[in-house]
Amino acid sequence: MFKLSHKKIIATSAVAAAVAFAGCLGSNPDASSSSEGSTKYVASHTYDFNGKKVIDGGVYYPVVDGKRGPYYVNEQASRIAYNKGREALPVEIKAWDVDVMYNGPFPKGHGTVGEGEEIYEEKCVACHGDFGSGAANIGIYPALSKGNAYELHETLKNQRLNPDDDGPIRVFGSYWPYPSTAWWYIKTGMPHPHPKSLTNNEVYALVAYMLSINELKVDGEVVEDEDFELNQDNFGKIEMPNVNGFIPNLNGPNGTDNIRKLLNTPHEYGAKTLADGRCMHDCLKEVKVQHITIEQKNFLPPLSEVRDLPKEENGGGAEAKAKATYEASCAMCHDSGAADAPIIGNKAQWAKYIKEGMDTVYKKGIEGVGAMPPKGGTTLSDAEFKSVVDYIVGKSK
Amino acid sequence: MDIKETQNAPVSSENEVELSSRREFFKKSAALSVTAIAGTSLAATNALAEEKGDPNIVEEVPWGTKLGDPVTKNRYGMPSPYEHNVTRRNAQLLASGNWQASIAMCPIQDLYGILTPNGLFFNRDHGGVAHIDPNRYRLMIHGLVEKPIVLTLDQLKKYPSVSRVHFIECPANGGPEWRGPQFNSIQFAKGMMSCAEWTGVYIKDILKDLGLSPKAKWMLAEGSDNSEMGRTVPIDKVLDDAMLVYGQNGEALRPEQGYPVRLLLPGWEGNLCVKWLKRLEFGEEPFYAKEETAKYTALKPSGKAIQHFYPLEVNSIITSPCPEKPWTDLEDGEWVEIEGLAWSGQGTIEGVDISLDGGVNWQKASLKGLVLPKAWTRFSFMHKFKKGQKLLLSSRAYDDAGRIQPTVKEERSVMGVESVYHRNAVATWEVTAEGKVNNVQVIS
Numbered sequence: 001m002f003k004l005s006h007k008k009i010i011a012t013s014a015v016a017a018a019v020a021f022a023g024c025l026g027s028n029p030d031a032s033s034s035s036e037g038s039t040k041y042v043a044s045h046t047y048d049f050n051g052k053k054v055i056d057g058g059v060y061y062p063v064v065d066g067k068r069g070p071y072y073v074n075e076q077a078s079r080i081a082y083n084k085g086r087e088a089l090p091v092e093i094k095a096w097d098v099d100v101m102y103n104g105p106f107p108k109g110h111g112t113v114g115e116g117e118e119i120y121e122e123k124c125v126a127c128h129g130d131f132g133s134g135a136a137n138i139g140i141y142p143a144l145s146k147g148n149a150y151e152l153h154e155t156l157k158n159q160r161l162n163p164d165d166d167g168p169i170r171v172f173g174s175y176w177p178y179p180s181t182a183w184w185y186i187k188t189g190m191p192h193p194h195p196k197s198l199t200n201n202e203v204y205a206l207v208a209y210m211l212s213i214n215e216l217k218v219d220g221e222v223v224e225d226e227d228f229e230l231n232q233d234n235f236g237k238i239e240m241p242n243v244n245g246f247i248p249n250l251n252g253p254n255g256t257d258n259i260r261k262l263l264n265t266p267h268e269y270g271a272k273t274l275a276d277g278r279c280m281h282d283c284l285k286e287v288k289v290q291h292i293t294i295e296q297k298n299f300l301p302p303l304s305e306v307r308d309l310p311k312e313e314n315g316g317g318a319e320a321k322a323k324a325t326y327e328a329s330c331a332m333c334h335d336s337g338a339a340d341a342p343i344i345g346n347k348a349q350w351a352k353y354i355k356e357g358m359d360t361v362y363k364k365g366i367e368g369v370g371a372m373p374p375k376g377g378t379t380l381s382d383a384e385f386k387s388v389v390d391y392i393v394g395k396s397k
Numbered sequence: 398m399d400i401k402e403t404q405n406a407p408v409s410s411e412n413e414v415e416l417s418s419r420r421e422f423f424k425k426s427a428a429l430s431v432t433a434i435a436g437t438s439l440a441a442t443n444a445l446a447e448e449k450g451d452p453n454i455v456e457e458v459p460w461g462t463k464l465g466d467p468v469t470k471n472r473y474g475m476p477s478p479y480e481h482n483v484t485r486r487n488a489q490l491l492a493s494g495n496w497q498a499s500i501a502m503c504p505i506q507d508l509y510g511i512l513t514p515n516g517l518f519f520n521r522d523h524g525g526v527a528h529i530d531p532n533r534y535r536l537m538i539h540g541l542v543e544k545p546i547v548l549t550l551d552q553l554k555k556y557p558s559v560s561r562v563h564f565i566e567c568p569a570n571g572g573p574e575w576r577g578p579q580f581n582s583i584q585f586a587k588g589m590m591s592c593a594e595w596t597g598v599y600i601k602d603i604l605k606d607l608g609l610s611p612k613a614k615w616m617l618a619e620g621s622d623n624s625e626m627g628r629t630v631p632i633d634k635v636l637d638d639a640m641l642v643y644g645q646n647g648e649a650l651r652p653e654q655g656y657p658v659r660l661l662l663p664g665w666e667g668n669l670c671v672k673w674l675k676r677l678e679f680g681e682e683p684f685y686a687k688e689e690t691a692k693y694t695a696l697k698p699s700g701k702a703i704q705h706f707y708p709l710e711v712n713s714i715i716t717s718p719c720p721e722k723p724w725t726d727l728e729d730g731e732w733v734e735i736e737g738l739a740w741s742g743q744g745t746i747e748g749v750d751i752s753l754d755g756g757v758n759w760q761k762a763s764l765k766g767l768v769l770p771k772a773w774t775r776f777s778f779m780h781k782f783k784k785g786q787k788l789l790l791s792s793r794a795y796d797d798a799g800r801i802q803p804t805v806k807e808e809r810s811v812m813g814v815e816s817v818y819h820r821n822a823v824a825t826w827e828v829t830a831e832g833k834v835n836n837v838q839v840i841s
Contacts, residue, residue, distance in 0.1 A: 041745060041770065043797050047633065055633040056708035058664065058743025058798040061770060069745070069770045077557035078599065081606040084555055085548035092547065093539050096676050099617060099627065102685050127494060141494035142691075157700040159813045160576055168696055168815050175702075176690050185687040188625040189524060192497070195623050246694060246704040250683045256614050256631040259705050269695070269703055269819070270811035271710055272803040274795055280750070280759045287755040287789065288841035289827065292578045296585070300487045303582055305506075305721055310481040329496065332489055377495055377525070 041069040055256065057263035057271075098188065102178040102251070103236075107187075110231035111205025113212045113223065119202055120209050123191045126339055126371030131213045132171075140338065142171075145213040149173025153241035163293075173214025177246055179238045183207055193373050204230045211238065300328060322391035329378045330388060339371035342396075350396035361393070362386050476516075483507040485517060486584055490573070497525035497623070500567065501653075502588035505714075505738065506721040511562065511766065511773040513591035515646055520653040521567050521589070523688070524623025527673045531657045536641070540617075540679035543608025550643070550657050556598040559640060561663065562772045564740050566590035566709045568666040568693060568818040575814040578836040583719035586836055587824070592740070592773040595661050596644030600677070601636050613679040617686070618660045621675035627686035628669045629705070630662060632679075638663050641674065664742025664771035665707045666818075668693055698813035709742035711802055712821040713749055713776070713794035724832035729784035735762075739774045739794035746774040747797050753780070755789030755825055755839045756804060762792070788828040789839065805838050 043059040046052065054060045061069040100106060120132075124144075128134060132144030146152055152174035160167045169175070172182055187203045189195050198206070208230035211223040218230070219237040248258035266273050297303075301324075311320050326334075326344075333341035342349040353361050366385060368374035375385050449455065476483070485501035492499035503519035520526070531550050539545035570589035573579050580586045600616075616635050619627040630639065640661040643650055650656045655672025662669050668688050683689075683705075694702040715737040718724050727733055739746045746768060750759040765775040776792065795801035808822040827835040 040747070040797055043744060045798075047637065049636050050633070052633070054637075055631055056665065056743060058708055058741075058796075058800075059745075060637060070767075071561065073559075074557060078602055078605075080602075082556055082602065083606050084603075085546040085552045088537050088539050088545040088547045092537065093545060096537055097539070097678065099619070099678070099684055099686075101680075101682060103682065140489065140492060156696060156702075157698065159698055159815055161814065168700075170691070170696070172691070177704075178685050178690065181685050181687055181690050189623065189687070192494075192524065192623070195524065195625070245701055246690075247701050248704075250705060252682075253614075255683060256633060259631065259707075260633075262703070263707065266800065267811065269706070270803060270808040271821075272801050272807060274799045274801050276801070278750070278795065278801055282757060283759065284755070284757045284839070284841055286841050287757060287839055289755065289789065289825075290577045290838040290840050291827075292581060292836060294579070295581055296488065296490055296573075296579045297581070298488055298490070299582070299585065300489075301482075301484065303486070303584065303721060304482040306482055307479045309478055328487075332492070332495065373495070377497055 042067075043069070052257075053260055053264050055260045055263065057266065098184070100180040100184040100187075102180045104180075106180070106232040106235040107183070107200050107203075108232055109200030109204045110229050111201045111203070111208055112227055112229045113205075113208045114226035115202075116205035116207070116209025116212075117226065119198075119206055124206070127192065132210065144172055144210055146171050146174070147215070149214040149216050150241045153245075156242070156245065171214070172210055173216055173241070175242050175245070177240060177243050179207060179211075179235065179240060182210060183235070193368065193377075204235075207235075216240070318387060319391065322387045325378075325380065325384065325388050326391055329380075330376050330392070333372075333376075334392060341372065344392050345395050347396055350393065354393060354397060358389075358393070362389060365389055476514075483517065485520065486588075488585060498523050500589060502584050503591045504584050505588050505590070506583045506716055506719050508716075511592055511738075511769075511775060512646055513593055515593070515648065515651045515654070518591040518593065518645075518651065518654060519565075519567070519589055521667065522622070522624075522653075522672075523626050526652050527620075527622035528652055529621070529657055529673055534657050536658060536675060536677070538603065538607060538677045538679075540677075541610035541613035541681065542604070542679055543610070544606070546607060553598060553641065553658065554643065556602055558596055558644075559599055560594055560596045560644070561638075561640070561661075562592065562594045562767070562769050563661065563663040564590055564592035564709075564742075564771065564773050565661075565667045565670055566740070566742070567668065568706065568709065571820040571824075572817045574836075574838070575809070575812075575816065575820055578838050581720045581836050583714065583716060583721055583836075587714045589667075590740075593646050594644075595640065595642040597640045597642030597658075597661065600639045600641060603641075604635070609679060612681050615680050615683050617676070617678040617680065617684045618669075618671040618674060619676040619678075619686075620655070620671045620673040622673045626668070626671055626673075626688060627684065628671055628689055629684045629686065630660075630669060631705075634662055634665070634707070662707075664709060664744075666693065666709065669707065693818060695812065695816035695818045697811070697816060703816075706819055707742075709740070710819060710821045711739075711741035711743065711746070711794050711796045711798075711800045713737055713739035713792040713802065714824050715751075715790055715792050715826060718790070718828065718832075718834045719826060720834045720836055723834045724782060724828060727782040727784075727832060729782065731782045733780050733782050735778040735780050735790065736765075737762075737776050737792050739764075739776055739792070740772065741794065741796035741798065741800065742771055743800055744796040744798035745770040746776075747795055749774075749776040749795075750793045751776075751778045752791040752793070753788050756791050756793075756823060759793065782832075784832075785830045786828075787830055789825050789837070790828060791823050791825045791839070793823050805840050809840075 041061055042064045043061055045054055045059055047060050048062045063073055127141040128144050134141055134143030146169050152169040156168045158166055158168045183203055186206055215222055217239040218234055248262045262268055333339050334344045337343045366375055483504050487501055500521040503517055534550045536548045567589035571587055614632055616630045617627055641658055642661045643658050645654055658674045659672045660670050660674050694704045695706050696702045717736045739749045749762045751762045752759045762776040762778040765777045768774050793802045802821055802823050805822040825837050825839050827837045
């Protein structure tokens, strides 16, 4: 049904003058003898709407004879200008259009390093660790700093070819091209449990604090002083060491053409073309095999191809269900003590919670406390959550 | 590079498919059915007395001797409870802190055909799955357009609809294995992808009425979830095949996929296909959202990182056998299908080659079923299993954009081992003498 004979392809392309047609693409060495030759759709390396090369280096499927590739289309549908919805009001656009562009203008506001440190200690440290380090007992949350950004920037050429090698450090200071991203992201996405709760001034203060822990410069001066104030006027003078670390250059009028050029140059990104060859015989002189050295197998739930009834239905009961929920939603913190969570089975740690009374333990767990998100970040009902708490407490006293 | 073992390629001429003559065929199928019967009785050798036969056949089974469920039960149907091990899975290694900024891997070893059931579709979130009230859903389109608009969900659905089968893949699929294999599991080695039929609206059809400025080069797409996930899309893709989708395999998008509306950029990085979509802004300059600076940029050994690395390049993986589905139960001389998935975000799969010796020699596999652009494509290769024979099974796909998968060595030679994203080198399973299947990499 999807077959397009070569004859038909040629006939159609002659009719569709606007279609820059490329027919049999690639140089499949045995295309003529291959049955797959017939599955080809009319495809082109060039768009018909702007005459440019396909931006991602791939092919474009123009509409030919009422079909786009294998799909029939209603061509009339794409010629009509639909007048749907209503005009967006300026006040609505203002409410949602809060992104911050790399080249400004920057939002109105100001905040100091010292103010930022206070907010950080209150709202961020539980996950991101002291001084943004992604502290060792947490580890899995992203670090916001690893030290002097200009020095760490030098690590970006590191390659971990041996187990003991240091890798590149990709944190805000050493890696991000623009600080506008941090402002925008913190404003709309952090703190993780309560995003969109910070004022402009608080966000300026937090970014100022991030500049200080990354030892970044603003207008030539390293940010050290806790009275240093960041605001809409000096934000554009932050000196990010990796601002030129990304290819291609996307800014300015040639941005999209630059990425078009890169993605149409396969060898720039490790891609291979049929023109490089599709070797069929004696392609390797020797076969070197790399096996798994450190196997990762902490999977939830464990891998299984068994077809049987789940444990609950086998009569595992409420305890089995609570255990399964614990493993899926709580173990990540309460098994390891990540984020300083009390560890399951550690009687001393749990005693100080239990002595507050179980009602308090339930309540705090449901509402969230410190780095413990409400209900551990789950959507369990109160009753379900309590049964998991009972399971933990049962194992810890 | 820690090379654990060097081994010579096994020779494998007997693997050519030789079901040539009709007579051969009958001979073989007769032989096969004998083995099949033998196989069944073997499975229960001890329990099964020849004269009594299989109790599942000669005795009544419980589900045949009582009433089943009424049609009023399970108004939204569920899989058989016996299939409960077919689920998405997580690993703490792949979470940035908690299960809200994390990924759930698709069990591709257990899927049939090219469509992923909605409940098994892989899921990557940056601030948890948002639950949007469709009545309060609004989509804003603004920026460099003459007429900025707001649409409700019902209004969006009034545009002419388009349905397309496309895979969505996280560009970090396979990314933990740049420095070598880590997971003895296809679900974890390659499960950051799925494929569905999506229904929605071409953005270009909406733009016709809005007066898009010729100065518009980029489109910001932003979600309304906790993380307000955003990404910048070049206008070329918007005018090509970018869609706003609300349907997934015939029903509404699942919350994990961005209910009620997500952006779909066929063939491009999954994170670009912004979920819980609330806003499209057209601009002259790129937006530099968090997920196109801190993450989703591919660091090269030069210390420079490729940004805006859109397409998922041509790729393939053998799904059967795989570590989860080994060949430990095959009989010597049994014919078995080597099956797998191939896909390309740059076009349509044109062919797949199979190697049994780690990439020394290749043979052409067959494609199977529908072969659609930027969609999963099944391939198949018949193999005569030889007990005790070690194999290094690889697949290598190529597409109509003229791209073919590189070897691990070729890809590493350009990208090094720190780029995290867009790893599409040829993957290899080692089949041991016992028929077990291990994840390995051929690095020569």
